[in-house]
Amino acid sequence: MALNVIMMGPPGAGKGTQAARFARERTLLKISTGDILREAVKENNPTALQAKAKMDRGELVDDDTMIAIVAERLTRPDAARGFVLDGFPRTVAQAQALDEIMERRGCGPLVIVDVAVPEQELVRRLAERRICAVCGTNAAAGDALCSKCAGPLVQRSDDGREIVRERLRVYQNATKPVLDFYRGRPTFRVVNGAQPPERVAQDLETMIDDAATARM
Numbered sequence: 001m002a003l004n005v006i007m008m009g010p011p012g013a014g015k016g017t018q019a020a021r022f023a024r025e026r027t028l029l030k031i032s033t034g035d036i037l038r039e040a041v042k043e044n045n046p047t048a049l050q051a052k053a054k055m056d057r058g059e060l061v062d063d064d065t066m067i068a069i070v071a072e073r074l075t076r077p078d079a080a081r082g083f084v085l086d087g088f089p090r091t092v093a094q095a096q097a098l099d100e101i102m103e104r105r106g107c108g109p110l111v112i113v114d115v116a117v118p119e120q121e122l123v124r125r126l127a128e129r130r131i132c133a134v135c136g137t138n139a140a141a142g143d144a145l146c147s148k149c150a151g152p153l154v155q156r157s158d159d160g161r162e163i164v165r166e167r168l169r170v171y172q173n174a175t176k177p178v179l180d181f182y183r184g185r186p187t188f189r190v191v192n193g194a195q196p197p198e199r200v201a202q203d204l205e206t207m208i209d210d211a212a213t214a215r216m
């Protein structure tokens with residue numbers, strides 16, 4: 001049966017880190033809406049350039065655009081075994097649209113994990129984060145160049161202090177209600193994301209396997 005996972009959490013919680021790892025280990029498709037938008041921006045796609053202005057202000061891109069991107073991605077054959085979603089849904093409207101998509105697909109449970117991290121730690125992580133200017137990969141602490149492609153490391157364009165504050169505010173107002181939308185489901189779990197990444201990954205594996213067998 002397909003395994004479908006949503007990685008929720010505030011900016012800097014480690015959603016991307018854990019989604020990539022879990023998807024790799026289970027050979028599932030990872031869909032990161034932030035990465036898809038950043039790739040589209042590099043290709044000078046006109047819709048993406050409009051989206052970039054919002055991303056650079058720490059605001060959300062509109063629901064219709066994001067729902068269309070995810071709906072299209074989920075119809076491709078490589079999504080049939082299941083997926084790990086990173087960065088979607090971010091509004092209740094997106095969560096409702098995802099439920100409709102899942103109903104049409106009719107395969108496998110939808111496991112929702114909230115990666116919880118205190119705000120002070122989020123601010124620290126985002127201030128310190130460096131990414132590769134060429135391929136966008138997160139750098140590990142102490143790296144001088146990208147470990148994947150040897151590209152130069154830079155601060156992500158939305159990781160400046162003021163923009164991070166706005167992203168956290170948007171998360172509280174628009175995305176936290178999505179947790180309430182899911183909280184009553186037997187497939188909803190919360191993981192302590194303030195632990196070392198290895199430990200978060202172990203807890204996630206256990207929780208996701210447990211939730212995947214829970215009855216709706």
Ligand code: AP5
Pocket residue numbers: 009010011012013014015016017018033034035037054055056058059060061062066086087088089090094125126128129130138139140158167193194195196197200
């Ligand atoms: P997106 O790219 O999704 O950004 P985000 O949600 O703000 O999340 P981040 O990528 O900053 O953090 P993360 O939780 O993935 O953490 P990471 O693993 O990187 O979205 C960017 C923008 O695109 C949005 O603001 C919006 O404009 C737009 N957008 C995207 N999706 C949208 C949607 N559905 N609707 C509307 N708009 C949308 O880790 C962060 C750092 O911490 C890294 O340096 C990492 O190495 C480190 N780290 C990770 N785990 C740990 C740990 N356990 N301990 C210590 N450090 C850790």
